[in-house]
Amino acid sequence: MPLSWALLASLALAAAGYMVGRSRAFASAGADSRTLHSRPTYHGMSVALLALIPALVIMVLGALARMTGLLSAEAGGVVGLLALGAAVIGLGIGVSRINAGFMARNAVEKIVLGFLIFCSTIAIATTLGIILSLVFETGNFFSQYDWRAFFFGTEFVPRFEGNSRLGVLPLLWGTLYISFIALLVAVPIGLFGAIYLSEYAGPRTRSLAKPVIEVLAGIPTIVYGLFALVTVGPMLRDAIAQPLGLGSSASSVMTAGLVMGIMLIPFVSSLSDDIINAVPQSLRDGALGLGSTPSETIKQVVLPAALPGIVGAVLLAASRAIGETMIVVLGAGAAATLSLNPFEAMTTITVKIVSQLTGDNDFSSPETLVAFALGLTLFVITLCLNIVALIIVRKYREQYE
Structure with missing residues (x-):
């Protein structure tokens, strides 16, 4: 299965999980929704996130593996099926744990907090990667060219045949x-x-x-x-x-x-x-x-x-x-x-x-x-x-x- 199809199917399962989660939350509350620990919206969101996040993680890892050459193009269909399977399993787990006492709001907030931490980590890691790449390659340069001539030289005349x-x-x-x-x-x-x-x-x-x-x-x-x-x-x-x-x-x-x-x-x-x-x-x-x-x-x-x-x-x-x-x-x-x-x-x-x-x-x-x-x-x-x-x-x- 192509990754694009797997993504669309995972999004559809997440949307369906949101509706099913809300419905089951209402049903578990009976006639009085005040008995629920969290609002039905949070129950629906918890099911949707459990269905979507594992699938997205598998698809991202699969795409990175294909970009680096660890997986062939034919293996992309297997990755898509794995992602779809993870979405189905997450949907089932999310629906099965819905009850009046389930703290769905806390679960959703923890997931969102984890996502925010992940995004901030990406920004920090990218900055460190940029700095380290500059530092290492600059070290290679100064191992071949005198740093005093670089910082105090008054001419910039690069010649790839030498004598620059x-x-x-x-x-x-x-x-x-x-x-x-x-x-x-x-x-x-x-x-x-x-x-x-x-x-x-x-x-x-x-x-x-x-x-x-x-x-x-x-x-x-x-x-x-x-x-x-x-x-x-x-x-x-x-x-x-x-x-x-x-x-x-x-x-x-x-x-x-x-x-x-x-x-x-x-x-x-x-x-x-x-x-x-x-x-x-x-x-x-x-x-x-x-x-x-x-x-x-x-x-x-x-x-x-x-x-x-x-x-x-x-x-x-x-x-x-x-x-x-x-x-x-x-x-x-x-x-x-x-x-x-x-x-x-x-x-x-x-x-x-x-x-x-x-x-x-x-x-x-x-x-x-x-x-x-x-x-x-x-x-x-x-x-x-x-x-x-x-x-x-x-x-x-x-x-x-």
Whole structure:
């Protein structure tokens, strides 16, 4: 039996078990349902879960075994039959234990709690798996390439025939430079927009403007990258870079930074708006009652109260900017250089990670393994930013009743 058929049959048995469980619970209570320990709904859910969960476990294990090659394709029918058999057995057990004193609610809550623990365990295990894979492959890289040349080298020139120079400094400089320009664009515009929406705009204006701003968050980054490549880059080159003699390329740090800043505006604006709205209205009323103007109230009362949250939002936006790839690929180029000229092409860590793992390369060579060292470096940077943001928010957060 195919696994898809077994899944549908198990779902049908679970639905039937729910109806049968409720009916038997009503029947066991006689004319007075108050004699039941749990409501009939919980009895039905306990039967449905007993029928569905064992079948799902068998099907998931069977699918994993087929993916790893432990089971052949022909064995999938056997797995489907086993899953269906487990569903039938679970249905029978669930129906047989229904009586007026059965604590069905406790059983259902234990099953749900176990499922929640399982989901949280998957998230933790996935994080550990990502970290360990980066650490082990980075260790392989540093066993073949000097760590001092990696962390302090000023050139990134991978050559798969040997004699490569794999210094991270130009990539780190490009990442921080582009992210800095992006934050210069996103933070003022996003913060001022949040202040206007939360403090000055009326309900009608807010209901129209806020969704329009948040539309930017739903645009794929590849679209932003094309916008940088086709529109923003040529415009900056023709209007500023060439007349001032700063460069002749449409791919530049400024191009990627401006477009990335536009992408981050709804991120900063939405978080700041929520944080400002969390400041109690009583603080505003008190300041206005003492004679402060609305602008003075915002500067001296609202923003100081919301400042820790706003700083945390900015640091989280910085983490988002550091990890961006597609906008940099299309807007900033792929040149690993150290320069202060914002109209010169540069690249970031994420772009080089993609380029080093693209193509038919020797996976054991340092030119390929350097991608894992770059990934671990980027992971540590973003982790530190997130930790700093959490510390600031927790230390300076104001608690209001």
